[in-house]
Amino acid sequence: MYREATVGVVIPAYNESGFVGDVIRGLPDYVDRIYVIDDRSTDDTWDEIREAARKDASADSTDDAVSAPQIVADGGASALTTRASVRDSIGRVVPIRHRENLGAGGAIKTGYLAALADGVDATVTVDADGQMDLTEMSRLLDPIVEDEADYAKGNRLLSRTYRASMPRFRFLGNATLTGLTKIASGYWKTMDPQNGYTAISRNALETIDLENLYEYYGYCNDLLVKLNVHGMRVADVAMPAVYGEEESSIRYSSYVPKVSTMLLRNFLWRLRRKYLVLDFHPLALFYLFGAGMAGAGLLATGAGLIASVSSLVPALAQGSTILFLLVAGLAFLLFAMVFDMGESEHLETQIR
Incomplete structure (x- = not known):
């Protein structure tokens, strides 16, 4: 627990062998549940997740849990019907494997559904590639546990030092999507919407339309639109990024058109829903x-x-x-x- 709040961490993983194990082992002790979703990887990611989970369980002398049946899910509500309880885990780690590749948003949705079913107070998302400083997690959790925000997200663009650490091509793409997301979501001060280092409250997960979360890399932009329609508070937290030997699986030739189209559709939906249907x-x-x-x-x-x-x-x-x-x-x-x-x-x- 962190400051009397239970904490869950969702880690979407696709072909992250060599990275995901280090991320699992590096998570803080106050994390209660770790939902690691293997999005049908073609490398050794699944084996590495289970091995890291066993090591994490053996290192935790306060946890009597042992290896239990694996959870196989399709990413929707049925992902939880086959999961009896939090005891279906290896220590505090809950390995979940998709039947088919559903994309980053699909993996995040599966983890959110699992955390919501477990009644976790605050759920953090962490990428499996090791680009996030896990010692900074408390800075995301503080606004949630202090009831100052319903959703907190990392922002690499608030600091000149952070901006300098980001590769130029990523910075330009990020800046473009930042502008489009401001218009689509209504959060005009929020920056770096592609940052996958986030924390969300249980109340927010219960309120938004989680089942229809966008199942592609634009899920974080889609989520901001849903949060705004329901009047959720968002905190932008200055956060560094760590770039190493990992390679992005994003293909920009398809990524930019897909996310741009989604943002336009979401913008129109937000206007209709928030300013015409719910109120005028x-x-x-x-x-x-x-x-x-x-x-x-x-x-x-x-x-x-x-x-x-x-x-x-x-x-x-x-x-x-x-x-x-x-x-x-x-x-x-x-x-x-x-x-x-x-x-x-x-x-x-x-x-x-």
């Missing part, structure tokens, strides 16, 4: 009018270029209309963003 706020109309007018202006621009070839006077008149549509559309969008920032400002905090 005019910012939804500002967004709608702004997008409509700006879009009409862009379409008219194309038509105006064609018209200018045949007639100068009509082209000038049309140019004024186009300019008005573009300026008015931009103004509506800016007003909507200002309103959106104000609505969520009290839900955000930064911890350096």
Whole structure:
């Protein structure tokens, strides 16, 4: 336990042989349950998880648990129906193996479901590649146990030192997704949304639509949107990153289009759900009018270029209309963003 709160750690692992064992062995003693999800790896990840679990159990003289039946899951609710109790573990480690590869989001969802079923007070997510400083975990847990936040996430961009430690191509991609996620989620102060070092309260897990969590690398962005709709408080915690010999399994040619499309879909869902269904706020109309007018202006621009070839006077008149549509559309969008920032400002905090 950490400050009277039970703590669970979810570790999604896909082909992390050589790394995941060190992560399991390096977790703090106050962690009560460690849910390690092998997302159908093709290397020795599963064997390494079980071996590390046995070593962790033998090192814990206060735990009488021994090796128990393995848990095989499909990542949904049925992942828990075959799991009798927390005694189905090796010490404090709960090895879970997917029947098929479900992606990072699918592995996280399985771990969240297991932690929720066990009634864990605070659940931390840690990558299996060793890029996270496990001694910093308490900084993520503090806002949760002190009831200052429902969700805390690491942020490598708050400090110049942290930013310098990040490879340039990752920084540029991260900055782009940060901007898109701000708009989609409504958390305008939150940065580094791709950071997988997080902590979430039991109340937040019970409140969000966990079953529909995005099952791809954009799960963390998707989760922020769901949290915002339900008025959950988010803490951005300055956190370093450690880059070693591990290789990312992300393929950016498919990653960027998929996550961008998901963020656009989630943005529209958030506006409808939060500002039209659950309550009414005019910012939804500002967004709608702004997008409509700006879009009409862009379409008219194309038509105006064609018209200018045949007639100068009509082209000038049309140019004024186009300019008005573009300026008015931009103004509506800016007003909507200002309103959106104000609505969520009290839900955000930064911890350096």
